[in-house]
Amino acid sequence: MAKKSAQVQSVSAALRVNPDSFDLAEVDPAGKPVGPTSKSDAADELGVIGSELDALQEALYAEGAGGGRRRVLLVLQGMDTSGKGGTIAHVAGLVNPQGLRIASFKKPTRAELRHDFLWRIRRQVPPPGHLGVFDRSHYEDVLVARVDQLVPETEWRRRYGQINEFEAALAEEGVRLVKCFLHISPDAQRERLIARLEDPTKRWKYNPHDLEVRAGFSEYQAAYQDALVKCSTAVAPWFVVPADRKWYRNWAVARLLLEAMKDVAPVYPEPTYDPVAELARLRDADPLR
Amino acid sequence: MAKKSAQVQSVSAALRVNPDSFDLAEVDPAGKPVGPTSKSDAADELGVIGSELDALQEALYAEGAGGGRRRVLLVLQGMDTSGKGGTIAHVAGLVNPQGLRIASFKKPTRAELRHDFLWRIRRQVPPPGHLGVFDRSHYEDVLVARVDQLVPETEWRRRYGQINEFEAALAEEGVRLVKCFLHISPDAQRERLIARLEDPTKRWKYNPHDLEVRAGFSEYQAAYQDALVKCSTAVAPWFVVPADRKWYRNWAVARLLLEAMKDVAPVYPEPTYDPVAELARLRDADPLR
Numbered sequence: 001m002a003k004k005s006a007q008v009q010s011v012s013a014a015l016r017v018n019p020d021s022f023d024l025a026e027v028d029p030a031g032k033p034v035g036p037t038s039k040s041d042a043a044d045e046l047g048v049i050g051s052e053l054d055a056l057q058e059a060l061y062a063e064g065a066g067g068g069r070r071r072v073l074l075v076l077q078g079m080d081t082s083g084k085g086g087t088i089a090h091v092a093g094l095v096n097p098q099g100l101r102i103a104s105f106k107k108p109t110r111a112e113l114r115h116d117f118l119w120r121i122r123r124q125v126p127p128p129g130h131l132g133v134f135d136r137s138h139y140e141d142v143l144v145a146r147v148d149q150l151v152p153e154t155e156w157r158r159r160y161g162q163i164n165e166f167e168a169a170l171a172e173e174g175v176r177l178v179k180c181f182l183h184i185s186p187d188a189q190r191e192r193l194i195a196r197l198e199d200p201t202k203r204w205k206y207n208p209h210d211l212e213v214r215a216g217f218s219e220y221q222a223a224y225q226d227a228l229v230k231c232s233t234a235v236a237p238w239f240v241v242p243a244d245r246k247w248y249r250n251w252a253v254a255r256l257l258l259e260a261m262k263d264v265a266p267v268y269p270e271p272t273y274d275p276v277a278e279l280a281r282l283r284d285a286d287p288l289r
Numbered sequence: 290m291a292k293k294s295a296q297v298q299s300v301s302a303a304l305r306v307n308p309d310s311f312d313l314a315e316v317d318p319a320g321k322p323v324g325p326t327s328k329s330d331a332a333d334e335l336g337v338i339g340s341e342l343d344a345l346q347e348a349l350y351a352e353g354a355g356g357g358r359r360r361v362l363l364v365l366q367g368m369d370t371s372g373k374g375g376t377i378a379h380v381a382g383l384v385n386p387q388g389l390r391i392a393s394f395k396k397p398t399r400a401e402l403r404h405d406f407l408w409r410i411r412r413q414v415p416p417p418g419h420l421g422v423f424d425r426s427h428y429e430d431v432l433v434a435r436v437d438q439l440v441p442e443t444e445w446r447r448r449y450g451q452i453n454e455f456e457a458a459l460a461e462e463g464v465r466l467v468k469c470f471l472h473i474s475p476d477a478q479r480e481r482l483i484a485r486l487e488d489p490t491k492r493w494k495y496n497p498h499d500l501e502v503r504a505g506f507s508e509y510q511a512a513y514q515d516a517l518v519k520c521s522t523a524v525a526p527w528f529v530v531p532a533d534r535k536w537y538r539n540w541a542v543a544r545l546l547l548e549a550m551k552d553v554a555p556v557y558p559e560p561t562y563d564p565v566a567e568l569a570r571l572r573d574a575d576p577l578r
Contacts, residue, residue: 062493089385096378097386098424104387135387186577197568203560204351208567215576271492278497279486287504288475 009034011255015239017232024225029185030244035251042251049254050094056258057131059266061099064129066269069174073125073132074257077139078182079220080210081192082243084135087182090250091257092133101126104135117141117159118166125175131257138163142227147219160230171235178260179236180253181228182243186217298323300544304528306521313514318474319533324540331540338543339383345547346420348555350388353418355558359463362414362421363546366428367471368509369499370481371532373424376471379539380546381422390415393424406430406448407455414464420546427452431516436508449519460524467549468525469542470517471532475506 014034036042063070074092076084092100103124112120118138126132142163146156167177184192193210196202213220232238239256243249303323325331352359363381365373381389392413401409407427415421431452435445456466473481482499485491502509521527528545532538 059490062490065493085387088387092386093382097381097389098374098377098391098393100386100389102387190571190575190577193571194568197564197571201348201351201557203564204354204558206560206562206564206567208562211567211570211575217577268490269493271495273495273497275486275492275495278495278500279483281500282479282482282486286479286500288479288506 010259011035011252012237012239012259015241015252015256017228017238017240019229019232022225022229022232024183024221024228024240027183027240027242029183029188029242031242032245032248033242035248035255039245039247042247046090046094046251046254049251049258053254053258053261054095056261056264056266057095057099059268060131060261060264061096061129062268063266064127068266068269069128070176070264070266071126071128071130071132071174072176072178072257072260072264073134073170074253075134075137075139075177075179076182076253077137077143077180077224078243079184079189079217080213081189081196082182082184083246083249084182085205086246087180087250087253088133088135091254092131094254095131099130101130101132102135103132105137105140117145118162121166125170128174138166139227139231143220143223144213146223147216160227163231164233164236167231167233167236176260176264177236178256179231179238180256181224181238181240182249182253183240184243186214188244189214189217299548300324300541301526301528301548304530304541304545306517306527306529308518308521311514311518311521313472313510313517313529316472316529316531318472318477318531320531321534321537322531324537324544328534328536331536335379335383335540335543338540338547342543342547342550343384345550345553345555346384346388348557349420349550349553350385350418351557352555353416357463357555357558358417359465359553359555360415360417360419360421361465361467361546361549361553362423362459363542364423364426364428364466364468365471365542366426366432366469366513367532368473368478368506369502370478370485371471371473372535372538373471374494375535376469376539376542377422377424380543381420383543384420388419390419390421391424392421394426394429406434407451410455414459417463427455428516428520432509432512433502435512436505449516452520453522453525456520456522456525465549465553466525467545468520468527469545470513470527470529471538471542472529473532475503477533478503478506 011034036045060070060072076087078084088102092102105120108120121138124132124134142156142159145151170177193206193214196206228238228240241249241252300323325334349359349361365376367373377391381391394409397409410427413421413423431445431448434440459466482495485495517527517529530538530541
């Protein structure tokens, strides 16, 4: 009974950051606050979600081809090994790649640093009809920029407001934002870093600098707490996804995306020609028949 | 016995265009010259191919992240409804979208027309480590450009050599080309155009101009014959994929891609750090333990 009602509950409502009361320290990275409680149930649900997502994304793509300007942008943030890449493989991988635009934001280049921090982000906003995925984002500019003191405090403090204005402008332009913080525990990160080092096919994902970043885990949590609270707005809310369990993380992000897509409710465009007349041309006047 | 040997046969060898003897008119668009003979066998094989492709693409991506410059570029050409989009969904959709770069080439814009015909193509060559997919390509410049007389004959005739030089340069740069012509019959095209017109969720894919292009079917076949023969080179061969059956088309393109990937044989890069020392740091000197 409890399980059943959990499955129809809005995952968006359950995982959304309420700026008035949110405390990241109270969120269990291994929690399952809503939805399936076992890996196999989650896998079953993910299959169904995938079909629905794929169908909705095709409609969104068609809407865009017909002149619509709406699009969806999934923003993924999280500590190293939190599963940004895995989420892209397992969630973005559910839909037709033709309609996807994936952008990764690494340490800014010198060219990028000559511009304001949102410059490189704007260039990667997905075109109408597409599902964009940001692997890291403009939030790095209030995370690593703050923890590593890359800019003065007055500057990164100013950025929260700039981000909110930027995201409000995106929403105005028809961009539906789905911002997910993949929340892992220090222990889970440790296990995953060890796994990367022990597996020759995973060593390329590891960088010794990852341990310096790991040493600042609690500073990053404080920086995330502020970013999540200050930038969870009505048009661009943050969702916190417990990510110690990969299956739960994939299921939750897929559901959040599905709920956003259903809310966008893309519609196939009306044809700009007369389908009946075209059918008649093909049936009665086809020179190749 | 015959079936078994067909499955281990190189699909690349079976579908490759031999410039000395190739005649497009002799290729059956509904044929199954190699591989599975039923839809269900093809579906089973596609699942296996998908896993292999995904694993090889991850290694290619890792190789690229480690400084390797190799990449793979799948070029899809074919008449309207031949299944370029469907192939992207069902074949490119088998791998992690993070390592994919899909580019569609439509009618050139005014800006593109101010440059040589290869300018817009060069800009979309996939970066190292990636699998690129071209939905139409520079071959349009010897197809529609010829049939619709967009440029003088001397100009499109010159382009075959320019294309071969361009592709040879790409191969030098580490780009493995897999060029597939999706070969459909006029009857199959007619059925698919009717299906598009009858289904409200498919009407957006149809354009009345498609029937003008269809009327030139035989001119296009002649233009394809020349392009396939003149530009099937050692480093960038053409493959003709019978495409009246969607399941056969998907299987064949996936196999061609897999054979190319296996031949590229990407390797995971050696770490630039000492994994043993890093493991020791995590195990013995982890401040978060």
